[in-house]
Amino acid sequence: MTSILDALVTGLVYGGIYALLALGLTLQYGVARILNLAYGDFLIAAAVFATLLYQRFQLSPLVSLLLLLPASFLIHLLVYHLVFVQLERRRGSWRAMEASSILLAFGLSFVVSGAMLAIFGGKLFSYSYLLVPVQLLGSVVPANRLLALVLALAFGGFAYLLLVRTRIGTAIRAIAVDPDGAPLAGIDVRRWAGLTFAFGGIICAASGVLISMFQTFNVPMGVTFTLKALVVVIMGGVGNAVGALVAGLILGVTESFVARFISPGLTLAAVYGLFVLAVLTMRTGIFGRALR
Amino acid sequence: MLEIRELTVYYGLHAAIRNVSLQVEPGEIVVVLGANGAGKSTLLRATMGMVRPASGHVLLDGLDLTSLVRRNLTHQIVEQGLILVPERGGTFTDLTVRENLLLGAFPRRARAKEKELLEFALSLFPRLKERWNQRVGTMSGGEQRMVAVARALLSAPRFLLLDEPTLGLAPVLAKQLLRVLPQIAAQGIGVLLVEQNAHLSLAVAQRGAVLSNGELVHASSAAELQDDPAVRAAYLGSQ
Numbered sequence: 001m002t003s004i005l006d007a008l009v010t011g012l013v014y015g016g017i018y019a020l021l022a023l024g025l026t027l028q029y030g031v032a033r034i035l036n037l038a039y040g041d042f043l044i045a046a047a048v049f050a051t052l053l054y055q056r057f058q059l060s061p062l063v064s065l066l067l068l069l070p071a072s073f074l075i076h077l078l079v080y081h082l083v084f085v086q087l088e089r090r091r092g093s094w095r096a097m098e099a100s101s102i103l104l105a106f107g108l109s110f111v112v113s114g115a116m117l118a119i120f121g122g123k124l125f126s127y128s129y130l131l132v133p134v135q136l137l138g139s140v141v142p143a144n145r146l147l148a149l150v151l152a153l154a155f156g157g158f159a160y161l162l163l164v165r166t167r168i169g170t171a172i173r174a175i176a177v178d179p180d181g182a183p184l185a186g187i188d189v190r191r192w193a194g195l196t197f198a199f200g201g202i203i204c205a206a207s208g209v210l211i212s213m214f215q216t217f218n219v220p221m222g223v224t225f226t227l228k229a230l231v232v233v234i235m236g237g238v239g240n241a242v243g244a245l246v247a248g249l250i251l252g253v254t255e256s257f258v259a260r261f262i263s264p265g266l267t268l269a270a271v272y273g274l275f276v277l278a279v280l281t282m283r284t285g286i287f288g289r290a291l292r
Numbered sequence: 293m294l295e296i297r298e299l300t301v302y303y304g305l306h307a308a309i310r311n312v313s314l315q316v317e318p319g320e321i322v323v324v325l326g327a328n329g330a331g332k333s334t335l336l337r338a339t340m341g342m343v344r345p346a347s348g349h350v351l352l353d354g355l356d357l358t359s360l361v362r363r364n365l366t367h368q369i370v371e372q373g374l375i376l377v378p379e380r381g382g383t384f385t386d387l388t389v390r391e392n393l394l395l396g397a398f399p400r401r402a403r404a405k406e407k408e409l410l411e412f413a414l415s416l417f418p419r420l421k422e423r424w425n426q427r428v429g430t431m432s433g434g435e436q437r438m439v440a441v442a443r444a445l446l447s448a449p450r451f452l453l454l455d456e457p458t459l460g461l462a463p464v465l466a467k468q469l470l471r472v473l474p475q476i477a478a479q480g481i482g483v484l485l486v487e488q489n490a491h492l493s494l495a496v497a498q499r500g501a502v503l504s505n506g507e508l509v510h511a512s513s514a515a516e517l518q519d520d521p522a523v524r525a526a527y528l529g530s531q
């Protein structure tokens with residue numbers, strides 16, 4: 001009984017973070033129309049920097065966030081305008097760009113992870129931060145995980161409110177549902193798509209830092225984070241923030257139960273299983289509607 | 293004054309409109325009549341920079357917008373004070389009435405006057421107040437047209453272009469919708485309307501013209517157009 005509870009709590013903690021990381025990808029895909037296959041590699045880059053800052057300068061990951069989030073924003077904005085806008089120019093239209101952008105992002109993934117591999121190789125990163133046990137729902141969770149979850153939900157909730165409550169957030173959702181109609185509302189689609197891509201980059205870096213607080217990781221793991229984010233995006237529906245939350249929790253709990261009761265070696269297989277199921281059965285996600 | 297000068301648009305080798313020139317004064321309602329495929333939508337879309345003209349100019353109060361038009365910078369053209377309610381569209385159907393009107397005032401030019409414009413738009417279409425939080429896609433065709441016109445008004449336009457706003461509406465609703473145009477024009481907004489419904493549109497317009505196979509013919513006052521035998525034969529049926 002306690003082991004079920006443990007698995008559930010662990011699953012929910014991971015799930016909340018998966019929801020956040022998927023929110024960044026779903027914004028990039030839904031609004032900028034870029035399926036960013038380099039997402040997990042950028043996430044790992046942020047996690048690596050947070051670790052180094054902690055180890056070399058004793059900088060708390062909370063402080064690292066203040067440095068890494070703006071940095072990630074700028075890098076993603078640059079990547080958007082230097083790489084993807086150029087592609088759009090060549091392709092002539094933004095629809096024709098969608099397929100080639102996947103290949104470009106795939107290439108970008110190799111560049112980012114390749115550079116990091118050259119520097120760090122496959123070595124494992126971890127640091128012990130807030131490693132104190134906390135009682136939660138009758139189970140014991142390390143404080144770092146709990147903090148990561150709380151921050152993930154806070155970031156995600158904040159991003160959601162921005163999207164739903166503000167004029168700019170509404171414009172961003174309008175681009176997602178009707179990119180051709182948006183200019184007639186005076187919306188500069190390319191500008192806001194770029195800023196949304198970069199905003200997704202902020203969420204990506206935040207997820208990376210939060211994950212580094214409690215999980216051991218190495219550079220080659222970038223691709224598994226891309227995969228997990230993709231699973232959640234497809235299950236939750238592209239551009240759907242609430243869907244991402246629910247799908248993230250489902251993924252986290254599934255992983256945790258498979259690891260606990262079947263075999264830890266099969267968690268990735270379970271992720272793939274969910275991915276295939278999601279692709280085959282849900283064309284529009286759990287809630288059937290984008291961006292609600 | 294909105295001035296369209298010798299606008300020509302090709303789709304491939306086929307000229308959809310040829311050398312179309314047209315002027316609209318502030319506060320004036322001008323209607324362009326034309327059959328299916330005459331080039332009405334093309335004329336309005338080219339004016340907004342949504343299709344690239346092969347030649348011609350668009351001027352707004354003497355300011356040449358042609359370079360914006362040629363570079364497809366529709367959002368900047370909106371920022372200059374031109375707005376289009378496109379055929380069947382002009383709303384974000386996945387968003388609510390409130391959100392659509394919020395985005396109507398997205399252009400910077402619209403912000404200062406947002407409150408008055410919203411009041412004005414809701415005075416024209418009081419029904420929208422009851423549908424405030426309804427998703428536009430779930431509303432009736434007539435209500436969706438209201439949202440589209442209201443959204444366009446919130447951009448603080450100097451000139452409002454309307455592409456067949458009565459399309460698919462029952463005659464009573466079509467009449468109701470066109471009846472708001474004089475109230476809009478009374479605010480000093482110039483209205484350029486393209487229509488197939490000659491009866492209703494000539495009744496609210498001061499001037500009109502006929503677009504036939506991509507060329508503008510019969511430009512004259514609305515009253516004269518109504519009496520023109522050729523126009524009567526083509527657009528006014530036997531009535």
Ligand SMILES: Nc1ncnc2c1ncn2[C@@H]1O[C@H](COP(=O)(O)OP(=O)(O)OP(=O)(O)O)[C@@H](O)[C@H]1O
Binds near residue numbers: 332
């Ligand atoms: N995107 C396009 N590509 C190729 N040809 C087009 C395109 N859009 C319009 N055309 C052609 O250009 C001509 C004018 O079309 P347009 O849509 O401007 O006519 P319209 O007067 O608005 O017609 P309707 O009353 O049916 O809306 C038509 O012959 C049409 O087939």
Ligand SMILES: [Mg+2]
Binds near residue numbers: 333
């Ligand atoms: Mg048309």
